[in-house]
Amino acid sequence: MARRSRKKNLRQYLSRRLIFGLAGLAVLLVSALAIWVWLLDRQIVRQFEGRRWDLPAQVYARPLELYAGQRLSADELQRELTALGYSAATTIRTQGTFARLRGRIVLMTRPFQFWDSEQPAQKATISFGAGGITALSDERGGDLPLLRLDPPFIGNIFTSHGEDRIVLGPDQVPPLLLESLKIVEDRDFDRHGGISLRAIARAMWANIRAGGIEQGGSTLTQQLVRSYFLDNSRTLTRKLREALMAILLELHFDKPDLLNAYVNEIYLGQAGDRAIHGFGLASQFYFGKPLAELEPQETALLIAVVRGPSWYDPRRQPERTRKRRDMILDLMAEFGLIPEAVAVKAKQRDLGVRGKATTFASYNPTFMDLVRRELRADYREEDLLNAGLRIMTTLDPRIQALAEQRLKEGLDELETSRKRKAGSLDGAIVVTGTQTPDVVAIVGGRNARMQGFNRALDARRPIGSLVKPVVYLAGFESGRYTAATRVEDAPLNIRLDTGKIWSPQNYDREYRGPVPAVRALAESLNTPTVRIGMDVGPKKVAGLLRSLGTTKTPAPLPSLLLGAVDLSPMEVAQVYNSLGNGGFHVPLKAVRAVLDADGKPLERYQLKIDRAAEPSAVAQLNTSMLQVVDRGTARGARRWLRPDLAVAGKTGTSDDLRDSWFAGFTNDHVVVVWIGADDNSPTGLSGASGALPIWARLVAGFGDLGYEALPAEDLVDVSFDYATGMLSRAECGDLITVPLPAGTALPAKPDCMPESDGLTRRGMEWLKNLLD
Amino acid sequence: MRIVPPVSPASQALLNESRSHSAAGRYPQAVAAIERAIRIEPRQPVLWLELGNIRLKEGDFLQAESLGRKALSLSAGDAALSARAQQLISAAKKP
Known part of the structure; x- marks a missing residue:
């Protein structure tokens, strides 16, 4: 008895242990499951709420x-x-x-x-x-x-992981899109709790019946979860996790919220490294217009793309996509969303998708980079990515597209004609307004669509003879020189502070004797430029460059007079913008204004202006710069430019032909072109042979008015012989007209004296009338 | 002698808009309207003068003077406009 009971006790004891053990295990498993669910719940809720507020700044062109x-x-x-x-x-x-x-x-x-x-x-x-x-x-x-x-929408400032979207509120999404989406993707959406057994069964049935409407078994909620975690593996645990998360989402949020998140979240295409998310951006991407303006066949097309943006890519797979679009139009009619007749008509319409070339023609990473840099001064990076700011910029999409195209073509052509390795040259272009601070276009390299080294802002290269107009401006401002002053073109030696002797030479090693300043500038002669520059002093030239717009004061060495200063194309554009603006410096800007997500104005960047140079000296300089294109180093530009289009500009070439520049302006635009190699090796190109043809072909496409120097109070138009700077008759001289300070006395050309002595103001005016 | 051409109808509309903002003390809006006009007609000194006068009212004397100089450089030969630009410059110099 005692023994039996002990045995019984042992058995009882063991079974009790087993029960407790099992119960414990069960408790453990359940709590583990609960913790897993809890973790999933936290993850999905955080994801959903986080994403709802992810509003990248939207950027608009002018x-x-x-x-x-x-x-x-x-x-x-x-x-x-x-x-x-x-x-x-x-x-x-x-x-x-x-x-x-x-x-x-x-x-x-x-x-x-x-x-x-x-x-x-x-x-x-x-x-x-x-x-x-x-x-x-x-x-x-x-x-x-x-x-x-x-204004044209250019794109968003999106995060580094490449997702881009235009977030739409529930009231901005047309009902036809929402209803059709449900019919095509998830008919039980309004009733199910995250997953739909009926949908799964129907999908299986449809897949068995070949030729039937393709159906996925995933609800819109499941698709939303999938797109949050960018995981398309087909494992069972993933499916389970996805289903569970969908159920959890449905517990926390109501249907309209989920549907709106879906509309903004779903992946609908790819443009380079930009992933196109949401119907708002997709509508811009495929049709170039807002979602609210889509017609039924366009709405159907977007819904067709949902199933697989690369399988149903309307640009690459038009036939396949069209079939699916038409099927969706039929469904729309069948479910009474649109009248039958509308569906029939809509099916006859083309896909209506814009070509890849014009897609986001204005979207340019280089310009966006500039916008970002300007905004970074006033806004935190996270505000740009999340606060839904609206950014109004100065970009002119037509000129931007033209500049990208001209740079690429020009570089290809140079490489072919010079027998250089393809891709060995690169370049940059900056276009601004002439009397405004607007950056209207900017190209940072031949691959304009790729985000990368932004040469327009970051490539600092020696500017060569682009500096010369500033040397002559310093000369004119000093009052000791005019455009007609005869300066000696002959070799010279300059003793440097180091004790060494500097002997600048002309590019062609030829010397012409006394030439007027305007000719020395037009033909880019080095020795007269250095003579004037040494007379006024390199320090004066350095200071003038700084006030015209370089970010730092260049070292005031004699070599500065021939362009030994490294500037970015953007800095050069600022300097030439100040010249085109008559000597007034207005800081260049790409951003005009910033509005918050509700359209309330936050900031407007106002025009700031200060006088950087004497306006009458600048008027004299700019008229002289017209001769660069009419008679000087940039004569070749006339091959592309209308004969009557007056343009002021200057060629620039650095030592050993490493950098090729042209900078100049019409009445409407200032344009800077730089060509060079990223490894800084010689290119064999001068400013005239490399940058100039690209510049001229670009400007020829603008339709601008020619540059017209403004009259200045203390200047009088004088005509004189281009080669000698002397007064002469038209039949024995090459007459040009430049405004000179009133009272300037010019020598007369021997054997070609004008009938009047021409030395008095009256005489000069008479000559002018004669020429007019 | 030269007479600066009159303000275009587009600029005139913006000039009127700017003046009504200015009269109500809404200077940022007044500036915005006039800058819009300057982008349309950048060589019209009347617009730069107007902007300078708004800056003067705002108490931004440095900008007012620079804008006066800009207007002056565009008014060469037009005695009446030059005089108005000179007036703006001297008003800005001795606030």
Whole structure:
């Protein structure tokens, strides 16, 4: 008995241990599972809430201003409207549409929140003549002084992992898109709790029945979870985790929130290293217009892409994508979202996708880099990525695209004609307004689409003869020189502070004796330049460069007079912008204004101006610089430029032909082109043979007005012989007209004396009248 | 002698807009409107003069003087406009 009971006790004891053990294990397993679920829950909720607020700054190009007198043809306006995603229509009743009539364009603008005001949608008629816009009128035929188009959207400042999106609020998403999305991707969306057994069953059935509508078993919620974690592996644990997270998401958030997150999150295409996320950006990416303006066939196309942006890439797989689009249109009709007749008509329409070449033509990493650098002074990086700021910039998309194209073509051509290895040359271009601080285009290298070394901002290279205009400006400002002053072109020796002797020579090793300053500048003669520069002093030249716009004062050495100073193309653009601006320095800017996510203005970068040089000396200089292209080192540019287009500019070449520069301006634009090799090896190119052809072909495409020097109070136009700087008759001299300080006395050319002695102001004016 | 051409209708509309902002003390808006006009017609001294006068009212004398000089450099030969630019410069110099 005692023994039996002991046995029984032992058995009881053991089974109790087993039960407790099992129970303990179960408790352990359940808690582990609970902890896992809890962790998943935390992860997905954090992800969801974090992403909801991820609003990258949106960047816009300059708005196009329309007004009577604007030199813009109907073709050019139509191109701009097309680039803005305006659609051609026969009657203009909705925003973002236009009609081209004979000599007129009728359009309705989109509303836009500008820095200074909210501009409503506006209907207008623009009339054109030979010279551009002749008149604008509003809906009732009243005169309209000016009209601003909504600015082109360039892109976002997105995070380094390459995801880009335009975040839309629930009220910005058209119902047709949402309803169609549910029908195509997840019919039980409004009822299920994250996963749908019915959908899985239907998907299996559809897959068995070959030829049926392809169906995925994943709910929209599951797809959302998948896209958060960018994991497409097909393991069972991943599936399980995904399903669990979808259920958890549904527990925390309501359907409209989830659907809106989906619309903004889903991956819909690829542009280089930019991943296109969300329907807002996808609409811009494929159609170049806002989601709200899409027609049914366009909405259907985007939904077709959801299933696989590379399998259903409308640009690469148009037929396959079209089939799926048409099927979705049928579904839309079948479920009563659109009338049958609309679906039939929509199916006849082309895909309507913009070509890759024009896709985001204005999206340029170099320009974005400049925008980012400017904003970094006032905003934290995380605000740029998350705060939904709207950035208004100065970019001109047409000029930007042209500059990218001209640089690439030009470099290819130079490499071919010079038998250089393909890709061994690179370059940069900066374009600004002539009287404004606007950076209208910037190209940082031949691969404009690639983010990389930004040569326009970061390549500092010797500028060679680009410095010479500043030397002559210092001379003119001193009052000791005019454009007609005869300066000796002959070898010279200069004793440097180090005790060494410096003997600058001309590029062609030829010397011409006394030449007027304007000719020395035009032909880029070194020895007269050094004579003037040593007379006024390198220190004066260095100081003038600094006030015209270099970021530092260059070392005031004699070698500075021939360009021994390293500047970036952007700094050169600043210096030449100050010259084009008549000696006034306005800091160049790419950002005009910043608005917050609600359209409230935060900051406007106002025009700042200060006088950097004597305006009359600059007027004399700029007129002299016209001779660089008319008679000097840049004569070759006339091959591409209209004969009557006056341009002021200067060639620049560094030692051993390492850097090739041209900088110059018309009335409307200042353009700087630099060509060189990244490893700084000699290129065999002078400014005239490398940068100039690219510059000239670019400027020829602008349609600018020629540079017109402003009259100055104390200057008088004088005509004299280009070669000698002497007064002469037209038949025995090569006469040029340059404004000189009133009272300047010029010698007369022997054997070719003008009939008047020409030394008095009256005489000079008489000569001018004669020439006019 | 030279007479600076009159302000274009587009610039005139912006000039009017700028003046009504200016009269109400909304200087940033007044500046924005005038800068818009300057981008359309950068060689029109009247616009630079207007901007200079707004800066003067704001108490930014350095900018007012520079803008006066800019207007002066664009007004050469036009006695009336030159005089107005000179006025702005001297007003900015002795606040």
